[in-house]
Amino acid sequence: MKILIPVDGSANAVRAVDYVIADAVNLKVAPQLCLLNVQWKLDAGNVKLFINQETINDYYREQGAAALAQARAKLDAAGLAYTYHISVGSPAEAVVQYAREHQIDQIVMSAHGQATLSTFLLGSVAGKVVHLAQIPVLLVK
Secondary structure, eight states, X not given: OEEEEEXXXXXXXXXXXXXXXXXXXXXXXXXXEEEEEXXXXXXXXXXXXXSOHHHHHHHHHHHHHHHHHHHHHHHHHHTOOEEEEEEESOHHHHHHHHHHHTTOSEEEEESSOOOOHHHHHHOOXXXXXXXXXXXXXXXXX
C-alpha cells in the first residue's frame, strides 16, 4: 500500500505522521510512505526583476526541507522507509496530482494545518483534497 502524507510543517501535520507510524504495526506488509510538502508559488510579478529563479528555487527547497524535518525524523526513529518530495503550487491540487502520478492508494493528512487568509476565503486544503481526490483520504485531527 502506498500512502501519501502531505506535510506543511505544523504540529497538526505531524499528528498524521504519528497516526501512520502507529497504524503501520497493524499492517502485514510495511507501507510505502511518501511525504509531500507543497510550497506556494511566489507571485512572480516584479520579483524576478530582483531575484533570479535559482534563488527562488533555493528558497522553495529550504522552506520545504524545514517543513519536512520533523516528519522525517519521526519516520527515521520508527525505522520506516519513505520517500519525500517538495512541490510548488496550490497545495490541494498538488497533493491530488502527486497522488495520481505516483499511483498512491491512500492520502493521510491533518484536518488542520497552517492557516492562511486563503483558508478562510477558499476553504481548507484538506477539504479540497477530499473533494478532488479519487482515492481514500483519511483526515487526522
